[in-house]
Amino acid sequence: MIGDQFLLLPGPTPLPERVVRAMSRQMVNHRGSEFKQILISVTEGIKKVYRTQNQVLIYPASGTGALEAAVVNFISPGDKILAISIGVFGDRFAKIAGEFGAQVEKIDFPWGQCADPQVIKDRIAQDKKNEIKAVLVTHNETSTGVYNDIKAIREALGEHPALIMVDAVSGLATVDLKMDEWHLDVVVSGSQKAFMIPPGLSFLAFNERALKVHNKCKNPRYYWDVTSGLKYLEKGQNPYTPAISLYFGLEEALNMMLEEGLERILNRHRNYRDMVREAVKAMGLELLAPDHCASCALTSVRAPEGIGANKIRQYIREDFNIILAGGQQTLDDVIFRIGHLGYVRELDLFSVLAALELALLKAGYQMELGSGVKRAQEYLFNSYCK
Numbered sequence: 001m002i003g004d005q006f007l008l009l010p011g012p013t014p015l016p017e018r019v020v021r022a023m024s025r026q027m028v029n030h031r032g033s034e035f036k037q038i039l040i041s042v043t044e045g046i047k048k049v050y051r052t053q054n055q056v057l058i059y060p061a062s063g064t065g066a067l068e069a070a071v072v073n074f075i076s077p078g079d080k081i082l083a084i085s086i087g088v089f090g091d092r093f094a095k096i097a098g099e100f101g102a103q104v105e106k107i108d109f110p111w112g113q114c115a116d117p118q119v120i121k122d123r124i125a126q127d128k129k130n131e132i133k134a135v136l137v138t139h140n141e142t143s144t145g146v147y148n149d150i151k152a153i154r155e156a157l158g159e160h161p162a163l164i165m166v167d168a169v170s171g172l173a174t175v176d177l178k179m180d181e182w183h184l185d186v187v188v189s190g191s192q193k194a195f196m197i198p199p200g201l202s203f204l205a206f207n208e209r210a211l212k213v214h215n216k217c218k219n220p221r222y223y224w225d226v227t228s229g230l231k232y233l234e235k236g237q238n239p240y241t242p243a244i245s246l247y248f249g250l251e252e253a254l255n256m257m258l259e260e261g262l263e264r265i266l267n268r269h270r271n272y273r274d275m276v277r278e279a280v281k282a283m284g285l286e287l288l289a290p291d292h293c294a295s296c297a298l299t300s301v302r303a304p305e306g307i308g309a310n311k312i313r314q315y316i317r318e319d320f321n322i323i324l325a326g327g328q329q330t331l332d333d334v335i336f337r338i339g340h341l342g343y344v345r346e347l348d349l350f351s352v353l354a355a356l357e358l359a360l361l362k363a364g365y366q367m368e369l370g371s372g373v374k375r376a377q378e379y380l381f382n383s384y385c386k
């Protein structure tokens with residue numbers, strides 16, 4: 001029996017029933033007191049996840065919208081920008097800055113590796129005249145399954161006045177991030193990853209330093225304008241009609257997240273990563289990311305020699321209705337990606353690992369059936385004893 005679809009993408013992620021039910025209700029006046037109360041409550045909840053006391057604005061847009069909002073509010077045409085890229089999303093942030101007139105200098109690290117803070121430190125040390133206005137960096141690179149050490153990268157900037165702007169769309173609530181403690185100026189996130197709600201909302205957090213830059217920023221903007229967003233937020237409103245249903249879902253998802261607790265959420269994602277990685281290694285497969293910077297949100301697995309990653313995904317989809325992500329761009333058919341962020345249980349991961357073993361065998365790969373699942377079970381069993 002095929003049954004319901006089992007979505008294990010690194011976004012959109014599965015929705016808890018509580019979230020689905022919360023969203024299934026009538027509209028309210030987006031300029032009325034009921035919405036005001038929700039807006040205040042979700043903004044406070046998001047701040048807790050960001051670990052910030054600074055400002056957060058919520059946009060009715062996917063994550064890319066808030067990346068664009070970060071660019072048009074905090075970068076002026078002609079500004080020199082250092083963009084650190086370790087994959088597709090690092091490239092995207094750099095591209096957006098370039099489209100809005102920044103002079104972008106890119107530092108690329110090989111796909112599958114994290115950024116080396118020393119390289120950034122050396123580049124910043126050369127900028128004696130403080131020409132670099134902002135450093136763009138990805139927290140968790142979803143295309144490769146690698147996370148960057150944002151704390152170390154921030155420290156590499158030292159006293160240099162450039163803003164650090166972080167794309168934490170898939171990283172927030174899967175890998176640790178402390179916006180205020182680490183002095184991050186701008187941090188972007190989105191709804192369809194660890195927040196467990198559908199795509200369509202994105203979050204832009206920024207501190208006082210960023211706000212000062214914003215006040216002098218010359219990029220044209222209307223929809224994304226932070227000044228207007230803050231002015232309306234004071235009244236408990238958005239400048240324009242928000243995605244009301246998604247706010248209902250967000251409120252419930254934040255309740256769930258705060259009930260579980262951020263530390264426990266982060267811990268759970270770390271355990272999923274380790275469990276999946278050990279299991280996949282036990283199957284004899286290779287992982288794209290090295291252990292020291294492997295993402296807690298997803299695991300990228302290299303398909304075995306001679307077997308395309310997309311064939312494995314196809315078998316898993318056809319036989320079990322499990323949806324895994326493929327590789328993007330040069331990694332297409334080279335890797336497949338198992339999402340394990342948001343509303344995912346150990347049990348879900350056991351199923352995926354079992355299905356993966358069967359799909360591998362069907363595709364002609366030689367391995368002992370059960371070796372990965374067994375390793376995952378051992379991992380979980382040992383974790384009870386810790």
Ligand SMILES: *Cc1c(COP(=O)(O)O)cnc(C)c1O
Pocket residue numbers: 011062063064065089138140141142167168169170171190199
């Ligand atoms: C998902 C994601 C985005 C945003 O993508 P959208 O499709 O616009 O939501 C940006 N950066 C990273 C790292 C992501 O994982």
